[in-house]
Amino acid sequence: MSAILKYLKEHNNQITDTLFRLTKAESPSHTKALVDECGNILREEYERLVGGSVEKIEKGEVGNQYKFTYGTGDEEGQILVIGHMDTVWDVGALPIKQEGDLLYGPGVFDMKGGLTITLWALKALKETGAQLSRKIIFLVTSDEEIGSIHSKEIILAEAKKSSVVFVPESSIGPDGAVKTERKGAAQFLMKVEGISGHAGINAWDGASAIEELAHQILDLKKLANREEGISVNIGVVNGGTRGNVIAKEAFAEIDVRITKKAQVEKITEAILNRPVFINGTNVEVLGEIDRYPLERTEAVIQLYEELKGIASAHGYDLEEGASGGASDGNFTSGIGIPTIDGLGPLGDGAHSEQEHVDLSNLPYRSALLAEIIQKYANK
Ligand SMILES: [Zn+2]
Structure with missing residues (x-):
C-alpha cells in the first residue's frame, strides 16, 4: 500500500x-x-x-x-x-x-x-x-x-x-x-414572425407563425445524429394568442448536445441560418455554443x-x-x-x-x- x-x-x-x-x-x-x-x-x-x-x-x-x-x-x-x-x-x-x-x-x-x-x-x-x-x-x-x-x-x-x-x-x-x-451544449432561441389575421375571414392570406414553427421543429430534428452523438431537443414552445387568430408570433427553445468540437461550427451554422417553409413568415435564431x-x-x-x-x-x-x-x-x-x-x-x-x-x-x-x-x- x-x-x-x-x-x-x-x-x-x-x-x-x-x-x-x-x-x-x-x-x-x-x-x-x-x-x-x-x-x-x-x-x-x-x-x-x-x-x-x-x-x-x-x-x-x-x-x-x-x-x-x-x-x-x-x-x-x-x-x-x-x-x-x-x-x-x-x-x-x-x-x-x-x-x-x-x-x-x-x-x-x-x-x-x-x-x-x-x-x-x-x-x-x-x-x-x-x-x-x-x-x-x-x-x-x-x-x-x-x-x-x-x-x-x-x-x-x-x-x-x-x-x-x-x-x-x-x-x-x-x-x-x-x-x-x-x-458539449448549445442553447438557442427561435423567434418566428408571421402575418396575423382572422382565422375565418383571412384563412388564406395570413401566414401562421405556429405552422412555420412546426416545420422548423421537424427540420431541426433532422440535424440530430445518434451515431455521431449529436442530439437536438426543442424543450419549450409558445406562440399565438387566440384559437381564432392566425398566430403572429411563435417561439422555441432549442438545446443541442455534441461530442466533438469539430461538430460545433457546422451545427451552429445550420441552426442560425434557417430555411423558411411558409411564405410571409420570418425566422430569427439567437444563441451559441455554451460549453464545448x-x-x-x-x-x-x-x-x-x-x-x-x-x-x-x-x-x-x-x-x-x-x-x-x-x-x-x-x-x-x-x-x-x-x-x-x-x-x-x-x-x-x-x-x-x-x-x-x-x-x-x-x-x-x-x-x-x-x-x-x-x-x-x-x-
Ligand atoms: Zn457538480
Missing part, C-alpha cells in the same frame, strides 16, 4: 468529518449568504488541513469563490483541480442521514465529496512529504449548477496556465468510473490509463465512461487542456433524493487524486 493511501485510510474518520461539515453547510446556488457560509468552512478546512495561499474572489450575485495554491513549484504548467460548492438543493429539501457506510444529503455527491477528497489529497501529499515541482491550484467556484456565468472567466484564465485539469465531480456507477467524455465537449483525446486516454494503473495498485478496477451532462471541465477541455472528470467519490444519485456517497471508499478516491496530481506535478 502506498504511503498516501495508508495515511488516508488512517484518517478516514477525519475525512468523513470534513464531508459532514461541508454538507451541513447547505449552499443552494441562488442563496449567496449560504454559499458564502459554505465557502468559509471550506477555507477553514483548507487552512487547518493544508495551509498555503488562499485567494478569496469576491462576488456580488453569487457566492464568493476561492483559489487555493499549494506548493512552491512552478506556476508554468501548474496542475489545476476545479470544483464547485453550490448545490441544486433548497435548504432543508433533503435531510442528511447516514446508513451504514452511506452518507445521504444535499450536494454530498455533487460535489462536496469531491471537495473533501481534494482537501485530503493535498493533506496527504503534505503529510507524506511528496515532492511537487509544479504548483497545485485548487479553484472552487459557486455557480456551476446555474451555468458558471460568474466563474467561466477565472476557470479559463487558470486553465490556460495549466498542463492538466482534474475535476472531482461525481463519478459513474457503483465502481466510480471516471468521465473521459462529456457532451469534454473530448476523449489521446492525452485524456493517457490520463485515464495512468489513473487505472494507480487504482489497480490499490486493488481497484477503474473504468471510464461518458456523460451527457456538462461540467466546468467542458470549458477547460474546450481550450485544449487535457481534462479528466468524474474523479469524485463512489456514490450515486446526483440531483436526486437518493444522492449519497460511500464513506468507506473516500481514502481510495482521495489517494487516486493525490497520486495522479503527484505524477503530473513531476512530469
Whole structure:
C-alpha cells in the first residue's frame, strides 16, 4: 500500500468529518449568504488541513469563490483541480442521514465529496512529504449548477496556465468510473414572425407563425445524429394568442448536445441560418455554443490509463465512461487542456433524493487524486 493511501485510510474518520461539515453547510446556488457560509468552512478546512495561499474572489450575485495554491513549484504548467460548492438543493429539501457506510444529503455527491477528497489529497501529499515541482491550484467556484456565468472567466484564465485539469465531480456507477467524455451544449432561441389575421375571414392570406414553427421543429430534428452523438431537443414552445387568430408570433427553445468540437461550427451554422417553409413568415435564431465537449483525446486516454494503473495498485478496477451532462471541465477541455472528470467519490444519485456517497471508499478516491496530481506535478 502506498504511503498516501495508508495515511488516508488512517484518517478516514477525519475525512468523513470534513464531508459532514461541508454538507451541513447547505449552499443552494441562488442563496449567496449560504454559499458564502459554505465557502468559509471550506477555507477553514483548507487552512487547518493544508495551509498555503488562499485567494478569496469576491462576488456580488453569487457566492464568493476561492483559489487555493499549494506548493512552491512552478506556476508554468501548474496542475489545476476545479470544483464547485453550490448545490441544486433548497435548504432543508433533503435531510442528511447516514446508513451504514452511506452518507445521504444535499450536494454530498455533487460535489462536496469531491471537495473533501481534494482537501485530503493535498493533506496527504503534505503529510507524506511528496515532492511537487509544479504548483497545485485548487479553484472552487459557486455557480456551476446555474451555468458558471460568474466563474467561466477565472476557470479559463487558470486553465490556460495549466498542463492538466482534474475535476472531482461525481463519478459513474457503483465502481466510480471516471468521465473521459462529456457532451458539449448549445442553447438557442427561435423567434418566428408571421402575418396575423382572422382565422375565418383571412384563412388564406395570413401566414401562421405556429405552422412555420412546426416545420422548423421537424427540420431541426433532422440535424440530430445518434451515431455521431449529436442530439437536438426543442424543450419549450409558445406562440399565438387566440384559437381564432392566425398566430403572429411563435417561439422555441432549442438545446443541442455534441461530442466533438469539430461538430460545433457546422451545427451552429445550420441552426442560425434557417430555411423558411411558409411564405410571409420570418425566422430569427439567437444563441451559441455554451460549453464545448469534454473530448476523449489521446492525452485524456493517457490520463485515464495512468489513473487505472494507480487504482489497480490499490486493488481497484477503474473504468471510464461518458456523460451527457456538462461540467466546468467542458470549458477547460474546450481550450485544449487535457481534462479528466468524474474523479469524485463512489456514490450515486446526483440531483436526486437518493444522492449519497460511500464513506468507506473516500481514502481510495482521495489517494487516486493525490497520486495522479503527484505524477503530473513531476512530469
Ligand atoms: Zn457538480
